[in-house]
Amino acid sequence: MNLAEGVQIVSFGLLSAMMLGAALGVVLLSNVVYSAFLLAGAFISAAGLYLLLNADFVAMAQVLVYVGAVNVLIIFAIMLVNKREDFTPIPKSWIRKAATAIVCTGLFALLSTMVLATPWAISTEATVSSGSIVVIGKHFFSDFLLPFELASVLLLMALIGAIVLARREFLPDLEEADLQQTMLTLPERPQELTPAGSNTGSQSK
Numbered sequence: 001m002n003l004a005e006g007v008q009i010v011s012f013g014l015l016s017a018m019m020l021g022a023a024l025g026v027v028l029l030s031n032v033v034y035s036a037f038l039l040a041g042a043f044i045s046a047a048g049l050y051l052l053l054n055a056d057f058v059a060m061a062q063v064l065v066y067v068g069a070v071n072v073l074i075i076f077a078i079m080l081v082n083k084r085e086d087f088t089p090i091p092k093s094w095i096r097k098a099a100t101a102i103v104c105t106g107l108f109a110l111l112s113t114m115v116l117a118t119p120w121a122i123s124t125e126a127t128v129s130s131g132s133i134v135v136i137g138k139h140f141f142s143d144f145l146l147p148f149e150l151a152s153v154l155l156l157m158a159l160i161g162a163i164v165l166a167r168r169e170f171l172p173d174l175e176e177a178d179l180q181q182t183m184l185t186l187p188e189r190p191q192e193l194t195p196a197g198s199n200t201g202s203q204s205k
Contacts (some may be wrong), residue, residue: 011052019045032078040071046143 022041050059
């Protein structure tokens, strides 16, 4: 995706702000459902950054795998196991907060030093490429054909194993007396029996 330089800078700024805001929301919000949805926003922002880098296949995989599979699985797990419990304060929680702040500050300083010390090769020439999907497809069916087929066989084995584990076992054969006891019968209202002659006599009168 070759865009003008100004549009690229604005897009990068917006996507970066969205990613940072979503990541902060994931960490700071107390509601785990909102955190899960904001995590999907962070994944989508990362996919947008991949598009700016002309990595369309990685962006598509980011959306399909992380947003469509991992994040949806997290949301389903939260919805199914969401139990409301009273918050109990943790004793000496400031120690954990201080340790977390120190670790995060150290990681941020390390990454900042690495980014500033790396000699980034910036080229002003426009890159012309046929698309990463075409290149990856050629490598899949030429250089990496055997690992690709082995991965498909592995996924097939996992699918068969899931079917075997999830299938319902056959019920044992029950005797006829047990079946009659377990059958559901609908209650019927008893009706009074009237002689047939009374109906004809009333009609003749």
